[in-house]
Amino acid sequence: MLQIPMWKRVLIWSICALALLFAIPNLFYDRVERHNDAVAMIEAGQGDAAMQDARAAWPFFLPSFLVNLGLDLRGGAHLLAEVRVSEVYADRIDGMWPSVRDRLRDDRDVVGAVRRIPSDDPGELRVRITNTDAIDEAASFVRELAQPTQSISGFSQARDLEVRVEGEDIVVTLSEAERVATDERTMRLSLEIIRRRVDEAGTREPTIQRQGSDRILIQVPGIGSAEELKELIGTTARLTFHPVVNVTSNPDQVPEPRQVIYPSIDEPGSYYILEQTPVVTGEQLVDAQPGMDQNNRPAVNFRFNPAGGRAFGIYTAENIGNPFAIVLDGEVISAPVIQSHIPGGSGIITGRFTVEETSQLAVLLRAGALPAEMDFLEERTVGPELGQDSIDAGRIAAMVAMVAVLGFMLASYGIFGIIANIALLLNISMIFALLSLIGATLTLPGIAGIVLTIGMAVDATVLIFERIREEMRTAKGPARAIELGYDKALSAILDANITTFITALILFAMGSGPVRGFAITLGLGILTSVFTALMVTRLMMVIYFERRRPKTLAI
Amino acid sequence: MRLKLVPQGTSVDFFRHWKTTFGGSVVAMVLSIVAFAVMGLNFGIDFRGGTSIRTEAQAPVDIGEYRAAIMPLGFGDVAITEVFDPAFGTDRHVAMVRIQAQEGTEAITTEQISAVRDALQGLDPTLTFAAVDSVGPKVSGELIQSAIISVVLALAAVLFYIWLRFEWQFSVGAVAALVHDIVLTIGIFSVLQIRFDLAIIAALLTIVGYSLNDTVVVFDRVRENLIKYKKRPLKEVLTLSINETLSRTVMTSVTTLLALLALFILGGDVIRGFVFAMIWGVIVGTYSSVFVASAVLLRLGVKRDWSKNSGDTAGTQFGVKES
Numbered sequence: 078m079l080q081i082p083m084w085k086r087v088l089i090w091s092i093c094a095l096a097l098l099f100a101i102p103n104l105f106y107d108r109v110e111r112h113n114d115a116v117a118m119i120e121a122g123q124g125d126a127a128m129q130d131a132r133a134a135w136p137f138f139l140p141s142f143l144v145n146l147g148l149d150l151r152g153g154a155h156l157l158a159e160v161r162v163s164e165v166y167a168d169r170i171d172g173m174w175p176s177v178r179d180r181l182r183d184d185r186d187v188v189g190a191v192r193r194i195p196s197d198d199p200g201e202l203r204v205r206i207t208n209t210d211a212i213d214e215a216a217s218f219v220r221e222l223a224q225p226t227q228s229i230s231g232f233s234q235a236r237d238l239e240v241r242v243e244g245e246d247i248v249v250t251l252s253e254a255e256r257v258a259t260d261e262r263t264m265r266l267s268l269e270i271i272r273r274r275v276d277e278a279g280t281r282e283p284t285i286q287r288q289g290s291d292r293i294l295i296q297v298p299g300i301g302s303a304e305e306l307k308e309l310i311g312t313t314a315r316l317t318f319h320p321v322v323n324v325t326s327n328p329d330q331v332p333e334p335r336q337v338i339y340p341s342i343d344e345p346g347s348y349y350i351l352e353q354t355p356v357v358t359g360e361q362l363v364d365a366q367p368g369m370d371q372n373n374r375p376a377v378n379f380r381f382n383p384a385g386g387r388a389f390g391i392y393t394a395e396n397i398g399n400p401f402a403i404v405l406d407g408e409v410i411s412a413p414v415i416q417s418h419i420p421g422g423s424g425i426i427t428g429r430f431t432v433e434e435t436s437q438l439a440v441l442l443r444a445g446a447l448p449a450e451m452d453f454l455e456e457r458t459v460g461p462e463l464g465q466d467s468i469d470a471g472r473i474a475a476m477v478a479m480v481a482v483l484g485f486m487l488a489s490y491g492i493f494g495i496i497a498n499i500a501l502l503l504n505i506s507m508i509f510a511l512l513s514l515i516g517a518t519l520t521l522p523g524i525a526g527i528v529l530t531i532g533m534a535v536d537a538t539v540l541i542f543e544r545i546r547e548e549m550r551t552a553k554g555p556a557r558a559i560e561l562g563y564d565k566a567l568s569a570i571l572d573a574n575i576t577t578f579i580t581a582l583i584l585f586a587m588g589s590g591p592v593r594g595f596a597i598t599l600g601l602g603i604l605t606s607v608f609t610a611l612m613v614t615r616l617m618m619v620i621y622f623e624r625r626r627p628k629t630l631a632i
Numbered sequence: 633m634r635l636k637l638v639p640q641g642t643s644v645d646f647f648r649h650w651k652t653t654f655g656g657s658v659v660a661m662v663l664s665i666v667a668f669a670v671m672g673l674n675f676g677i678d679f680r681g682g683t684s685i686r687t688e689a690q691a692p693v694d695i696g697e698y699r700a701a702i703m704p705l706g707f708g709d710v711a712i713t714e715v716f717d718p719a720f721g722t723d724r725h726v727a728m729v730r731i732q733a734q735e736g737t738e739a740i741t742t743e744q745i746s747a748v749r750d751a752l753q754g755l756d757p758t759l760t761f762a763a764v765d766s767v768g769p770k771v772s773g774e775l776i777q778s779a780i781i782s783v784v785l786a787l788a789a790v791l792f793y794i795w796l797r798f799e800w801q802f803s804v805g806a807v808a809a810l811v812h813d814i815v816l817t818i819g820i821f822s823v824l825q826i827r828f829d830l831a832i833i834a835a836l837l838t839i840v841g842y843s844l845n846d847t848v849v850v851f852d853r854v855r856e857n858l859i860k861y862k863k864r865p866l867k868e869v870l871t872l873s874i875n876e877t878l879s880r881t882v883m884t885s886v887t888t889l890l891a892l893l894a895l896f897i898l899g900g901d902v903i904r905g906f907v908f909a910m911i912w913g914v915i916v917g918t919y920s921s922v923f924v925a926s927a928v929l930l931r932l933g934v935k936r937d938w939s940k941n942s943g944d945t946a947g948t949q950f951g952v953k954e955s
Contacts, residue, residue, distance in 0.1 A: 149902075157771060303764065304742040454768040463686070463762040463902075470719065470900030478894035482887050488635035489883065521903050522831050528895045529838065529910065532888030533845070536880075539887075540849065543880040546640075569852040572797055576848055577841035579793060580786045584837050587782035588830075595834040599841070 081619055089612050093503050099140050099510035108134050109141050116141075142513035145282070146298070147520035147594055150468050152461030153298035154306040158451040160267050162260040162291050165449050166251050167199035169259065171354060173222070173238070173249060174202060180218055181206065188215045194246060195334055202249040209245055216240050216247050226254045260291065263448045268293060270447055271310045292454070303456035316359030316442055318389070319351035321400040321412050342408040343429040349409045351402050356392045361385025365442035367435040370427045375435040377426040379442065386422020394418040403428075405438070471524040478528050479505075486535060490542055491631055496617045497538040500609040504534045507605035508598060517601075520594030530602030537574070537610030541566045545630065555630045559618055563611070570610065578603045637886065638879040646874050646922055647867055647930065653923040657812055664819020671822050676829030677765055679779075681733035681772035683745070686715075686726065687752060689759040693727045701751040707731045707744070717901040726762070726901070733769045779833040783814070786840050798851060801932040806847045809925035813843045813916045820912055831906040839913030842888070846881060846921035851929075853877050858934070866933060870926050885918045 102109040112135035115128040135141060148155055174193060181191045181204070189207030196203045206215050223236035235254030240247060251259065268287055275283045275297060284296040300306050322336055325348050332338045332350050341347040361381045370376040381389055393401070393415050402412040403426050411428035430438070483501065487494040508527060512519060545562030549555070581603060584596035677684045687693075693714045702710050708731075715726040729748070745764060752759050767775075787810060795803040814836060821828050853873040861869055889911065896907045 159770075302761075303766070304745060307742060452768075453766075454771040456764070456766045458761070458764040460760070460762040462688075466719075467900055467902055470898060470902075471895075474895040474898040474900075477898055478891035481890040481894060485635070485887060485890060489637075491634060522834055522906060525895060525899070525903055525906060525910070526838075528891045528899075529888065532891035533842070533884070535887045536845065536884040539880050539883045543877075543883070546879075547876065550640075565856075569849045572794075572852055573845040573848045576790050576793055576844045579789045580837050580841040580844075583782055583786045583789060584834060587778050587785065588834065592782075592830055592834040592837075595831075595838070599838065 081616060086616060089616050092608075093506075093613065096503060096507040096510040099142060099513055100506040102135075102139065102141055103144055103509050103513060105135070106143065109143055113141055113143070140513075142516070144509060144512045145516055145518040146464075146468070147518045147523065148296055148298060148457070148464070149459050149521045150464050150471075150519065150524075151298045152459050152464035153296065154300045154303040154459075155455070155457040156295045156303055156306055156310075156453055157288070157455035158293045158295065158310075158453050160263060160291050160293065160451050161449045162263045163200065163256075165259055165263050166256065169251060170200055170202045170249065174354060176222055177202065177204060177219055177249060180222055181215060184215075184218055187211050188218070193335065196248075200250060203243075204247045204249070205245055206247070212242055212245070212247065216242050219247060219249060223252075226252065226258050264291065264293075266448045267451070271295060274310050275306075293451075299461070302458045304458075307453060307456070310447075315406055315447075316362065317355035317404045318357045319353075319355050319402045319404055320392075320396065321349055321351055321402050323350040324348070324412075325350060339402075339404055339407055339409050341412075342405075342410050349402055349412060351404070351409075355404075356401075357381060357385045357389050359442060360448070361388075362442055365439045367432070367439045368425070370425055374427065375430045375432045376428075377430075377435050377439050377442065379424055379426060381422035383422065386420075389422055389424070390418065390420045394420075467521050471521065475524065475528055475531070478531055482531055482535065492621070493542055493618075493630075496614055496621070497535060497542070499617065500538060500614045501531065501534055503613055504602075504605050504609045505531065507609070508601050511601050511605070512598070517597050518594060519598070522592070522595035523598045526595045526598030526602065530598065530606065533577075534602065534606035534609070537566075537570045537606055538614055540569055540573075541610065541614065549630055555627055556622060558630060559622065563615055567611070570607065574603050574607050636879075637882050640879075642875045642878055643871070644875060644878070646871055647927070650923075650927050650930070654927050657920070657924055660819070661812060661815045664815045664822070667819050667822040671825070673818065673822055673828040674825045676827045677730065677733075677767045677772070678829040679772050679776050681767050681769040683731045683733075683764065683766040685729040685731075685745075685748065685761055685765075686763040687729060687759055688762045689725050689727075689756045690723045691725065691756045691758065693725045694755075695727070697755055698727065698729065698752065701755055702729065702731075702748060705744075705747050705751060707734065707748075715901050717904075719898075719900060733767075733772075775830060779830070782833070783836060783840070786837055787811075790840070790844055794848070794851075798855060799934055801929055801934045802851050802855075804932060805925040805928035806844060806851070808928045809847050809917075809920040810840055810843055812920045812924045813839050813913060816916050817909060817912055821909070826905045826908065829905075831903070832909050835906050835909035835913065838910055839917055842910075842914055843917030843920060846884075846917055847925045849880065850874055850877050850921055850926060854926075854929070867930060870930055874922055874926060881918060881921070885914055888914050 111131040115131035118128050119132060178191055178193070181188050185191075187208065188211050192205045192207075194203040194205050204215075204219070206212065208215075220238070220240045223238040223240070226235040226237050236252055237255035237258075239250050239252045242248070264287060268285060271293060272283075272285050275285065275295070282298060284294065286294045288294050295306065295310065297306055319337075322332075325338075326346050328338070328340065328348050330338060330348070330350070335353045336350055337353045338348050338350050341349060361384060363380050363382050365377055365379045368376055368378045380386075397415050397417060400412040400414050403410045410426060413427060426438075479501075483498045486497045486501070490497060505527070508530065511517075541562050544566045545558050548558035548561045548565075553561070578600060581596050581600035584592055585600060588596055695712045695714060698712050699710060702712075710732075711728075711730040713728050713730075715728055717726070720726065729752075731748070734744070745761075745766075749761060787807060790810070791803050791807050794806050817836060817839060820826075821832065850873060853876055854870060857869045857873050857876075858866075861872075864872075892907055892911045892914065896904060896911060899907060
């Protein structure tokens with residue numbers, strides 16, 4: 078008969094109470110959000126009186142999890158960037174040339190003179206030696222330079238370089254394993270640098286995620302536009318130090334092989350011809366601070382890591398009296414003459430800077446250079462006002478929908494309609510509680526998903542109630558009718574909801590952005606509505622039955 | 633007094649005009665396919681690539697002027713539509729400007745967007761960009777692909793589940809109803825030229841879920857009644873099952889439609905297309921679970937002997953065809 082053990086009753090009510098408790102913070106969204114921000118600030122040691130007030134605005138013993146509002150509701154910018162991972166191969170291979178040259182020079186009597194041949198593919202290094210008979214031997218010398226590939230899981234058997242003989246050339250490329258490992262490092266570095274740059278801008282809760290093998294998804298709520306975000310992260314800030322070959326005023330002058338021509342940033346009409354291979358790069362930079370030079374003009378102080386410092390020290394020792402160009406993103410910032418050997422790896426960048434420019438440059442340098450350029454495949458901006466409009470519209474629509482459905486259920490099922498309605502309200506609370514707990518993002522289609530759930534959530538209850546009505550007709554008494562109603566409706570409820578749940582899962586797995594937001598609310602809605610229909614309404618029916626002992630059910 | 637949309641114990645003969653209803657569905661599907669082939673879909677930038685800009689201004693939108701301002705920038709095909717919404721005040725005029733994907737670039741550049749902004753603000757200084765979406769051709773191609781894959785996967789998974797839980801004939805009936813719903817939805821989007829974007833895919837898949845929900849509830853009852861009334865002809869069992877579940881079908885459709893209508897009218901113009909797809913799907917899905925899924929089941933016939941395993945023939949078998 079209609080009996081539910083006490084422990085089950087307590088469990089069901091506890092779940093409902095917890096759902097309500099965890100849903101409540103969302104009713105006071107602004108206040109809780111300020112509280113959470115204040116807590117984070119105070120923990121970071123920046124609390125002032127206003128922060129203390131904001132923290133006190135929400136009681137500490139209540140849960141403070143909130144549903145994350147999506148960009149379409151809050152306003153903000155969304156970028157999908159593709160990192161040109163293969164660009165890094167060219168730099169790596171280019172950087173190998175001095176070692177290859179030095180290694181072959183050690184055996185000059187075997188290989189003869191060594192010459193680099195220009196290649197169409199920037200990802201390979203072509204070397205020609207005069208003693209062509211010794212080419213296989215020379216290749217094996219170069220092969221000695223190969224290091225074990227370093228991946229996240231440590232060192233592997235694979236070597237990083239592939240050396241082969243093609244006709245008269247020795248061709249050095251990165252091995253397949255090294256390419257994979259390099260891609261991985263490039264992506265991690267890019268993610269880290271983007272994260273630092275976005276954090277420097279001080280926005281709240283940005284999402285910076287890797288997608289697939291070479292993409293990064295960046296979502297920043299509250300930022301004005303995707304353009305701003307692009308400017309923030311897209312500045313490559315690639316800093317390099319090159320030996321100067323010549324200065325010219327002719328921008329069309331064709332440099333020699335292995336040389337490049339870059340414009341000067343503060344002397345219009347002036348062009349520097351530089352050695353293509355940099356002596357040191359910004360990746361080896363560990364710190365940069367705005368400061369003053371000896372003439373009290375704004376400048377940037379910088380410091381290299383040990384390897385960079387060593388290279389810098391050796392070069393400056395050997396080239397006293399020569400100009401040394403500091404290049405930022407393909408423009409020469411300045412080309413000071415090396416006055417003395419600079420050991421220890423620290424130095425100063427001077428140029429015609431303003432104070433602001435030096436601090437901006439220091440930030441860029443500190444945040445590090447992006448290892449490779451990025452293409453922006455997708456960008457979306459939602460203005461904050463449009464987001465607020467959407468929230469307001471969604472909220473009103475959800476309330477009207479709710480009232481209409483509640484009224485309709487009440488009119489159709491009377492007192493049982495009240496039971497169904499309580500279950501529905503609990504159901505909505507549970508969805509919000511779960512969304513808050515897992516930190517899911519609520520988007521506009523997500524709101525539509527909730528509204529659809531409001532409609533569909535009553536389905537399971539309706540199935541049960543209709544079944545009870547049918548069973549009442551065969552006149553086995555109300556208790557039996559209720560029991561049979563639940564039993565017989567079970568398979569239909571399960572089958573119907575499992576099929577919908579399958580589609581929600583597929584939507585979640587395959588979808589992106591709006592589709593995924595919708596799938597989350599739909600999927601959670603199915604779980605909670607099955608629970609409320611099978612457990613909560615049943616418990617309420619039983620309690621009603623125990624209290625009233627009705628001879629017939631007015632359903 | 634209780635509100636009863638469906639009186640107790642109906643006995644509507646749903647299959648009396650089955651040729652008309654089934655034929656009607658087939659004709660509607662053919663028309664949808666023709667409309668899709670002739671008119672195509674009004675793909676949003678999610679699938680086509682390009683940039684869409686939502687402008688808001690205080691002065692009324694003059695599409696001709698907007699076009700004249702943007703065309704000299706040389707972006708090629710530019711589509712401008714004004715957005716109407718009852719919630720907008722008299723000083724709020726919204727337009728959508730859609731610029732085709734530019735050759736050789738993944739997404740539109742900052743300079744291009746500010747050029748458009750400057751051009752339009754020349755017409756109306758109060759104009760602002762409420763939203764800017766830009767999708768490169770590479771991503772839009774992938775989005776189409778993953779959308780198609782997810783629809784097909786959803787269909788396959790559901791087919792498989794129903795086949796496990798019921799008999800294969802049910803599975804065919806359910807999928808016939810689903811295909812019917814999807815085709816008709818694409819048809820209406822093609823005829824009305826409503827913008828078809830990623831969110832609509834979400835709506836399509838919800839329609840799949842909803843229609844199934846309906847179909848499965850009817851089928852569940854059919855299965856139960858087939859066991860209960862072993863000797864009654866399939867047609868009678870089907871009619872009885874649909875009638876028995878009719879009250880629930882109508883109740884659920886009405887509550888869902890109530891909720892969706894509230895969203896359609898009050899939810900703002902941003903999601904109106906999406907909600908429209910779902911409303912259409914609920915109506916079509918309710919219709920199809922009765923007139924398509926069950927009709928297919930009736931045509932196919934179904935194994936009646938559920939109680940014992942027929943040892944002589946392995947696997948499923950055809951039942952006696954009844955009409």
